Amino acid sequence: MHTGGELAMENEQRLIKLALGFGCMGLLGLVLGLGISIVGYDTLGEGSFCFNNHTMSELGNYGHSPLAVTLNGGLFFGSLCLVLFSLYSLQLASTITGTLSFLGLAITCLALAGIGLFPLNVYHLHVFMLKWFFIMGSVSALLYLVDQMVAQPSSGLRLGILPALVCCLSFGLFLFLPAFELDVTEGNRPFYHEMVLESLRPALWWPALLQWLSLGGFMLWLAALLWENFRALKRQH
DSSP states (O other): OOOHHHHHHHHHHHHHHHHHHHHHHHHHHHHHHHHHHHHHHHHHSSSOOOTTTOOHHHHTOTTTSTTHHHHHHHHHHHHHHHHHHHHHHHTTOOSHHHHHHHHHHHHHHHHHHHHHHSOTTSHHHHHHHHHHHHHHHHHHHHHHHHIIIIISGGGOOOTTHHHHHHHHHHHHHHHHGGGGOOOSSGGGOOGGGOOOOOSOOOSOOHHHHHHHHHHHHHHHHHHHHHHHHHHHHHHHO
């Protein structure tokens, strides 16, 4: 007969396994969708893809990117798996800030799924989802940093702190850099309105570069969270 402690441990192990399974599937979906669409753009498109001046939104633009359906499918289904990862991880959190961080992460991944569901061809919905992806991404990363540095100082520094910090800074720059009126975009419009460039493309286009830095930091943060869950499962065994 199982005791209360054993039942609680078994329930925690089940949640960690479910979180790991959905998290790995989601991250793999994002990586494959991005990788295949970039390769397709280089081989089937009208030139080479460059992270300095091409955006993720352009990769998902039907009629512009030859494998847009691959990217949008990877974003949609991968992000839905990551929503489930966040919700299962939320149940494992032991602090309020940790719970709020994973709740914010679930909303962030839901917005990322919306970016795939509503590509650049559906401009207004795409921009709306992109805006909330960056807002909630920065909020959830900030809450994670607060949780790790303040609420759980005795547990030691975790692997996810550095990518969460990169994620928080790059998301914040993407959102607030136009407010400094540096004329990075025409009329200092928000970067999420500047996802395609029809005129002469500069060698370095800040909306594109910051979008990729943010997405890269976000995926590294997710990978670190998955690694932390994997280590927690190994410790229990």
